[in-house]
Amino acid sequence: MLTTTPLLPVLFATAATARLTDRAAPDTVSHAFDTAGLPVPLIVDDAVFAPPAGTGAEAPAGLLLWVAGLRQAGAARVRVEPVHPSLPLRVPRMDRDGRRATARASVRTHALCVVEDADGVALAVVALGTEGDAVVVPCAPAVYAPVDDVSPAEASRRLRESVMRALAAVEAQPLDEVPDLPWRDWQADLSGDHDDTRHTALAALTGDHDAARSLHTALHVHSSLSSLPVPAAAGGDAVGPALAAVHSAAARVLTTLTRQR
Secondary structure, eight states: OOOOTTTHHHHHHHHHHHHHTOOOOOHHHHHHHHHHHHHOEEEEEEEEEOOTTSSSSOOOEEHHHHHHHHHTEEEEEEEEEOTTSSSSOSSSSOHHHHHHHHHHHHHSSSEEEEEEETTBEEEEEEEOOOSEEEEOOOOOOOOOOOTTTOOOOHHHHHHHHHHHHHHHHHSOOTTTOOOOHHHHHHHHHHHSSSSSSHHHHHHHHHHOOOOOOOHHHHHHHHHHHHHOOOGGSSSHHHHHHHHHHHHHHHHHHHHHHHHHO
């Protein structure tokens, strides 16, 4: 699987949380982005937090300086929220300017990042461009409380099972309208049968190779299925629901595993 710019929001959220919890040293964060071949994000516009302490964004801030300001503002973690017309929109409400500022980035990376405090209250939404430029916008103080909230282990298990069901459906009824996707690679990754070399950057930040593997696979599933406007409508009655289920499971892994501290 290729490392692409959709990895950026996941790496950004994981890196910010790793610094907020002192799970990773600053050098580790920088090295993780270098390992992934991605730029360390630069906060180019911040209408919520000021680098570093809230007196106005005098100049663009690098990720590490910006996180110091987050800590002072009471932030505890940054989560990833996958964005696609077929997925529930769990991004907190923003005003018109905020929606405009984040729309283009979410189309390109298929995700937005949400800054939370220790109680799960949203403090801001962050949109990352493909060059590592980040825009921070205010949002409603919504509490993260989905009805179907699950543990990281359960989210990963559900993704693995949904991939297996989708693979069986696609093999039983191959159709031209369904992309040729690496189902068996995803299944092997989620079963722990592949080495961890492609997951090095995320593993350095999570401290957990299994979590890094699940995140990386979920990201690739989400990015791949995002090419379908409505996965549930692709492939007929058997394949469509299986595609929708695996897409939903991948989205839940991305949010659930980036929220763990």
